[in-house]
Amino acid sequence: MTDRPTRWTRAFRARRPTGSRTRRLLELHLAVIVLAGIVSMTALLVSYREVQNAAGEMRTHAAPAVQGVAATQLALLRAHQEAQASVDSGIDEVVGAGARYEAQLSAANQGLSRLSDVQIDGERGRGVLKTVTGVLTSYSGSITPGTVKYVDDNLMQRQKMSEAKRLLDRPGTGVVPRLDVLQHHQMRRMSRISSLGPLQATGWAVAELGLLVLALTTLSALWLLRRRCGRSLDAWLLPALLVALALAVVPLWATVGTQERLDTARHELVRIEQRADRHADLAEDQSYVTRTSTALHGRLEAERWQSWTYYGALGGGALIILLPVAGLSRRLNADYYWRAG
Template identity: 45%
Template sequence: MTTVRTTLPRRCSPAAFWRGRLRRTRTRRLLETHLLVLLLCAVVAAGSLFLSYRQTQRGAAALAAREAPAVQGLAATRLAALRADQEAHALVTARLVDVAGSGETYRSQLSAADQGLSRIADRTDQDLGTVNGLLATYGNSLGLGTSMYRDQPLMRDQKLDEADSLLTRSKVGLAPRLDALQRVQLRHAAATATMGRWQQTGWWLAEIALMAVASTLLSALFVLRDRCGRDWNPYLVAAFVLTVLLAVFPLLTATATEDRLAGALGDLGRITEMSRHTGSGLADAQQGVAQESEEVRRELAAGDWADRIYQGTVVGGLLVVVLPALGLGLRLDSDYWRRR
């Protein structure tokens, strides 16, 4: 007779069972801690990055749409007003007031000054009412001195002197008032173009949070391989690569934008200095202001690519929050949560 032996499965000892259970519990809690830290750091990083980058883009847009045109317009207005006075006096000195069409130059300068103020009226928060009134009165005095009283030397000289007073009188004249408006507008432009303390704090917070996200992702990947015997989690790997990209490209883009704004701000300062030119050479100063203004427009228009980086940053920030939640959430649900 043949004896059949059956081998019963060995049952682990109670100590080994509780050690395994404890190890699983510790691993689960470790992964849950990683998930919580990743979610918190990712939300902080994405929020800080979004707000800081958005502020940088808003500053660039405001400088291009409001502050720079206002500085340029005030400079052009001041030079045009001074040029009108110079041309009117040259007309009288050369005794050309009776020649048909001889006053077109100073009239065109007055028109340019008036149009300059009209164009910047909705681009500045400063009150232009007084300056507009002075410009109208100044133009009227020049017109009377070169047209109505051209055959009456005393009245003509009186009106031209009145125009000079309206233009250059200390503190209350047209030119000094435009100077004051330019200084204020240039300060506004500098405040818009410069990264403030809170914005710098936001960038630091975003970078620190992204570093924490990257470190936690690496730690979670090694925990999954060492304790769970899993291969590299594709969600966590993708989140790590995206975190590195978000830590580098938005910061480089913001730095390039700040450099571009600093260059434009320097050009606006030169425009303001050129507009304070007096005496001969006003035509050259006007040409210089036009050239510098065109340079500012090119500098500010060169940053359109930064908008695409901003849109990518928004999408990347959302993915940095979602991908770790999917990677660890699905693994925890598959290995631990369902079994509970």
């Protein structure tokens, strides 16, 4: 008896090339989605973490370091101003006349102690602070006798006050010029921390481009399933598409908000440095630095949702890879595609 192919066999053979092409297209879509997901999420998570770390560094070290140097300089200059005023006005013999000078000098010493923990100039900065502490000890050894011990000896008093002033502002080796050098280095470091560099910008471009490729590929896969598999909506691919859109918007939005705070902080710190350098009205400059520092600390505090965005992006990154893998693998493992492939 002649073995004739059945009608089902002839229909299956006629449709086999179409099924094979569909399988290859689904496999290609799956590979592109996985690759785009891995690349985009790696770039996004690294870039987002860098910006958040920069905000933390500004809040805990850079801003306090710049503010601390400015406040210490102003306190030292104010201390010398108060001491000189008491000598010039002839009230240095009055009991308690040096209280304001001593308070300012004590504030400067406390500022130097705090700076050792927050300064951002590394080993070089620690060396500067160590030297400044030694010179400041010598300054105290000159200014105190000038305002207390030699009140009846004008010649020695003037000599001690002149010696103290040289220790305070002598170019290159005085306390204030050394702090100026430290501040200059810290300002450069602070600008690098608070600015979005080319590498970070490239990372965000790669992340957004990768998410765009992933979204377009997911749309193409949905269209393919609709045209060749008769499925209008896929319960796995559609959520992955929505998550990808959210990942393209929310972390970038949070980063823009953080970067705006960093830019504002950088401008405020530049103004603080300028007020400390001008020496026009020391009392007003001190008040400005204190007010601005307090306000700046509050602005640098990260909002809770921005802190948790990283972990949300991490979970979303897993979903945009696992959901398409589960959905397309389910279609690829169906009996028809297995036989047709």
